Amino acid sequence: xxxxxxxxxxxxxxxxxxxxxxxxxxxxxxxxxxxxxxxxxxxxxxxxxxxxxxxxxxxxxxxxxxxxxxxxxxxxxxxxxxxxxxxxxxxxxxxxxxxxxxxxxxxxxxxxxxxxxxxxxxxxxxxxxxxxxxxxxxxxxxxxxxxxxxxxxxxxxxxxxxxxxxxxxxxxxxxxxxxxxxxxxxxxxxxxxxxxxxxxxxxxxxxxxxxxxx
Amino acid sequence: xxxxxxxxxxxxxxxxxxxxxxxxxxxxxxxxxxxxxxxxxxxxxxxxxxxxxxxxxxxxxxxxxxxxxxxxxxxxxxxxxxxxxxxxxxxxxxxxxxxxxxxxxxxxxxxxxxxxxxxxxxxxxxxxxxxxxxxxxxxxxxxxxxxxxxxxxxxxxxxxxxxxxxxxxxxxxxxxxxxxxxxxxxxxxxxxxxxxxxxxxxxxxxxxxxxxxxxxxxxxxxxxxxxxxxxxxxxxxxxxxxxxxxxxxxxxxxxxxxxxxxxxxxxxxxxxxxxxxxxxxxxxxxxxxxxxxxxxxxxxxxxxxxxxxxxxxxxxxxxxxxxxxxxxxxxxxxxxxxxxxxxxxxxxxxxxxxxxxxxxxxxxxxxxxxxxxxxxxxxxxxxxxxxxxxxxxxxxxxxxxxxxxxxxxxxxxxxxxxxxxxxxxxxxxxxxxxxxxxxxxxxxxxxxxxxxxxxxxxxxxxxxxxxxxxxxxxxxxxxxxxx
Numbered sequence: 037x038x039x040x041x042x043x044x045x046x047x048x049x050x051x052x053x054x055x056x057x058x059x060x061x062x063x064x065x066x067x068x069x070x071x072x073x074x075x076x077x078x079x080x081x082x083x084x085x086x087x088x089x090x091x092x093x094x095x096x097x098x099x100x101x102x103x104x105x106x107x108x109x110x111x112x113x114x115x116x117x118x119x120x121x122x123x124x125x126x127x128x129x130x131x132x133x134x135x136x137x138x139x140x141x142x143x144x145x146x147x148x149x150x151x152x153x154x155x156x157x158x159x160x161x162x163x164x165x166x167x168x169x170x171x172x173x174x175x176x177x178x179x180x181x182x183x184x185x186x187x188x189x190x191x192x193x194x195x196x197x198x199x200x201x202x203x204x205x206x207x208x209x210x211x212x213x214x215x216x217x218x219x220x221x222x223x224x225x226x227x228x229x230x231x232x233x234x235x236x237x238x239x240x241x242x243x244x245x246x247x248x249x250x
Numbered sequence: 251x252x253x254x255x256x257x258x259x260x261x262x263x264x265x266x267x268x269x270x271x272x273x274x275x276x277x278x279x280x281x282x283x284x285x286x287x288x289x290x291x292x293x294x295x296x297x298x299x300x301x302x303x304x305x306x307x308x309x310x311x312x313x314x315x316x317x318x319x320x321x322x323x324x325x326x327x328x329x330x331x332x333x334x335x336x337x338x339x340x341x342x343x344x345x346x347x348x349x350x351x352x353x354x355x356x357x358x359x360x361x362x363x364x365x366x367x368x369x370x371x372x373x374x375x376x377x378x379x380x381x382x383x384x385x386x387x388x389x390x391x392x393x394x395x396x397x398x399x400x401x402x403x404x405x406x407x408x409x410x411x412x413x414x415x416x417x418x419x420x421x422x423x424x425x426x427x428x429x430x431x432x433x434x435x436x437x438x439x440x441x442x443x444x445x446x447x448x449x450x451x452x453x454x455x456x457x458x459x460x461x462x463x464x465x466x467x468x469x470x471x472x473x474x475x476x477x478x479x480x481x482x483x484x485x486x487x488x489x490x491x492x493x494x495x496x497x498x499x500x501x502x503x504x505x506x507x508x509x510x511x512x513x514x515x516x517x518x519x520x521x522x523x524x525x526x527x528x529x530x531x532x533x534x535x536x537x538x539x540x541x542x543x544x545x546x547x548x549x550x551x552x553x554x555x556x557x558x559x560x561x562x563x564x565x566x567x568x569x570x571x572x573x574x575x576x577x578x579x580x581x582x583x584x585x586x587x588x589x590x591x592x593x594x595x596x597x598x599x600x601x602x603x604x605x606x607x608x609x610x611x612x613x614x615x616x617x618x619x620x621x622x623x624x625x626x627x628x629x630x631x632x633x634x635x636x637x638x639x640x641x642x643x644x645x646x647x648x649x650x651x652x653x654x655x656x657x658x659x660x661x662x663x664x665x666x667x668x669x670x671x672x673x674x675x676x677x678x679x680x681x682x683x684x685x686x687x688x689x690x691x692x693x694x695x696x697x698x699x700x701x702x703x704x705x706x707x708x709x710x711x712x713x714x715x716x717x718x719x720x721x722x723x724x725x726x727x728x729x730x731x732x733x
Contacts, residue, residue, distance in 0.1 A: 151453045161434030188315035192382040203393035206356045
């Protein structure tokens, strides 16, 4: 009788759902459905992370990827009016050459795989990098790697993001005429006298038109 | 990997990053009218960082950030060139940018951040720091190429550069992942050790190197990954093109040498074949396709492809003398190309900038000093004896012949003869053709200054002014790489 522990059962369930959802992402006709399948794939991979003892990564995956990235995708898909039927039009035309190149690449990979050979030092080189999950807490291990061992990479990645931001502003920001901007200094500097005036209203005469100020 | 931070070794880079961010704040508060101030402060920043590097860090071999960052004589030599390239480009760009109403305060800051990326590339000692440095540089360059966003040519250049650059980064990353998978390390020193014992039996690492070479060849614009160069050079604003032709080439070539000689000496036989092929192909394409160009910026694009080919001949030799000759070559190339682009920036009439070679007709009668300077650059680029460009080619071919690569040297000589034709054609047009309308001469004093200085150090007295000190420096720098 095939016996599966609960963990194994959970693993196969999550793994199957991840792969199936991944396949549906690229085969779904409607791009909105694709994004929804993607969210399912994210959720089940988060489950896989939990099984591996990486709770923090699992939570990050759900919060960052599902909560932010996938929602952003949804926005983009809905806001950009992309005609996906049109995008697929040349598909059959390019299929033969694409299949040919794919086949060549696959054969090359097989040839490479048959000569697959790890150097004697590979195991020792990789082993030293990360402490075992049972020794250190998730967040602490990640913190050590990102903010201590690889602080250089982390900071440079931050600079790259800064350049991306500068670039986006340089290339797209324009000062347009007629835009009403909030000027906080002006708002703060506004005195009661500028804003309203007290008028003595004579009985039976109504209020005169105010003189405009500021 | 040791846990030492050694922040002090990276002090120039840290100063530069903080300097760029401080200038960014200054620019945001003051707006585009502060362009001159920011540009000058950026040049000051380059000088300060260069002094800190030369005085405080020095040419000793030191590693920082747990072995990911390295500073040695080779890095100091190449970084000096990058500082010089960045500062000179800022000097010559002000007038052009103001004329085209793109003198935005972000320009010098992006140049500075791109240069910072180049410094990180030069100092990379692991495949990961290589990649982040490269991306920092490339991303800034994509934005700079598209800087003149209201002109279709410029945005097209930016988009083309971005798409092809992203593709080449992908290839580079694929190569890096293969190498990591087959050796288990990204650290150059460990890689060199591992591959020294295994050699070519590690077939996965060899394939990884092929992909990495494809990515690196794109960044130095070597054939067959040169397609983007003419279009990007032509479409980008001219000062940006000058920058592209100068500093990034130096940095990418430094990275090329550092990766091949520093990390993969055990697979030298494998990468040598590829480097020989791309250097021969670059020399030939640079020589023959340039013959039919009519736009001076496109001509210079093909010229730069050819020059990268000549420089790679030295690397193909795979000896210390070879690397030394590459260093001499790239330094001389930097002076020639900055001088030439400064001259292109003077090609302006009342209706705007002109870029055709025919617009230079009869320049000798309108503006003799200018024509003489440009002629010096053309002779130097062609490699006419006694000018600086000749010495660059001389040492490169000498190293190749000493390493037994005389066929490559011979092809290089033939390619130089062919390319001499189009350089001399420019000289002929300037001195012997009927004069075209003269240029208005409002290119600014700093442009004239750069042309004057680079013409002087490329002129027949170049051996004393430029080449002799360079040979000493390059010999000192190339010793730092492990042979």
